Amino acid sequence: xxxxxxxxxxxxxxxxxxxxxxxxxxxxVVAEAADGAEAVAAAVEHAPDVAxxxxxMPVLDGLGAVEExxxxxxxxxxxxxxxxxxxxxxxxxxxxxxxxxxxxxxxxTQILHAVRAAAAGDAVLSPPxxxxxxxxxxAAPDPRPRDLSSLTAREREVLAxxxxxxxxxxxxxxxxxxxGTVKVHVxxxxxxxxxxxxxQAAIIAHDxxxxxx
Numbered sequence: 025x026x027x028x029x030x031x032x033x034x035x036x037x038x039x040x041x042x043x044x045x046x047x048x049x050x051x052x053v054v055a056e057a058a059d060g061a062e063a064v065a066a067a068v069e070h071a072p073d074v075a076x077x078x079x080x081m082p083v084l085d086g087l088g089a090v091e092e093x094x095x096x097x098x099x100x101x102x103x104x105x106x107x108x109x110x111x112x113x114x115x116x117x118x119x120x121x122x123x124x125x126x127x128x129x130x131x132x133t134q135i136l137h138a139v140r141a142a143a144a145g146d147a148v149l150s151p152p153x154x155x156x157x158x159x160x161x162x163a164a165p166d167p168r169p170r171d172l173s174s175l176t177a178r179e180r181e182v183l184a185x186x187x188x189x190x191x192x193x194x195x196x197x198x199x200x201x202x203x204g205t206v207k208v209h210v211x212x213x214x215x216x217x218x219x220x221x222x223x224q225a226a227i228i229a230h231d232x233x234x235x236x237x
Contacts, residue, residue, distance in 0.1 A: 026143045027054045029072040029100070031063035031089065033081040037128075041076060041105075044132050051139060060084030060092070067097045073143045074123075076135075079106040079113055087116050094121040101142040105135070118223075124148035141191040144203065147222050148191070172232055174216045180234065182209040186222055187229025 028045055030053060032038050038056050045051045055070040057063035060077075061084045067075055075093065079086040090102045103124035104117045117125050123142040126135060127150045138148040172180065178199075185195045192203040192210065199206070210222065219225045229235055 026051050026074060026139060027070070027072040028052065028139060029055045029057065029063065029066055029070065029075040031057040031060065031066075031075060031081065031086065032078040032105075033058050034078075037078070041135075044135065045139070048136055051136070058082075060086055060089030063089045064092045064096060067093055067100045071097070072100055074139050075100050075102045076105045076139070077102055079104060079108055087113065087120065090117055090122050091120040101145075103138055103142055103148070105130075126150045137191070141193070144192060145207065146191045149189075149223075172217075172228075172234075175213065179209055179213050179216075182206060183213050183225060183229050184234040186210065186213075187226045187235050189226070 028051055030038050030041050030045075032041070035058075038058075042053050042056070045053050054072050055066040057066045059081045063075060063077060063081075063086075064084070066072075077086040077089055081089075084092070086104060086106065090104065093100050093102050098121075101123040102121070103126060104113075104122050105126050105128060106113070107128050114125050124138050124147055126138055126148070130138075130150050134150075141148045172183075175183065181199060182195055185198060190198065192206040195206045196203045210225075213219070213225055214221070217225060217228055219228065
């Protein structure tokens with residue numbers, strides 16, 4: 025069972041999110057918070073696996089909450105769920121260690137997918153946010169050359185699917201293997217390509233032309 029914390033200052037949004045998550049047999053809402061400070065306290069008390077955090081909240085905003093969670097409850101995977109996809113918000117959330125950034129108009133099934141993916145150690149971005157992040161990286165490209173010759177054929181396959189935004193579980197299903205095996209492949213890819221995270225690996229997949237093959 026994946027334990028979830030919902031942090032949003034609007035009771036209606038909290039209720040709707042709780043109802044959505046309650047329909048899934050593998051998800052359980054263990055705590056709610058109406059501001060960022062409450063969210064941090066609830067995360068420490070209830071130790072959820074994933075926290076869904078709005079940005080604009082009183083006392084402590086969602087971005088401040090994500091930063092504080094990374095300090096006092098690093099095991100909690102925070103997903104920003106907001107109406108506001110400003111580039112500054114996205115950059116700050118990802119720097120703070122957010123496991124995902126979703127817009128509130130995201131399809132409900134994708135929110136469920138994002139919670140499961142975050143709990144499994146993956147990062148998830150709404151498509152508009154993913155395009156924004158990639159465009160920003162293209163505007164300031166990494167000057168270091170990336171040689172894919174060190175990757176095995178299977179690692180290239182995995183890298184291409186990471187570039188398409190698939191989670192470890194989805195890649196495993198596509199390749200007929202387990203999510204755990206894919207996780208090992210991804211770790212080796214990040215090491216070989218000197219990537220800090222999956223987003224950087226996805227950009228390399230785009231740059232190298234793997235997605236067009």
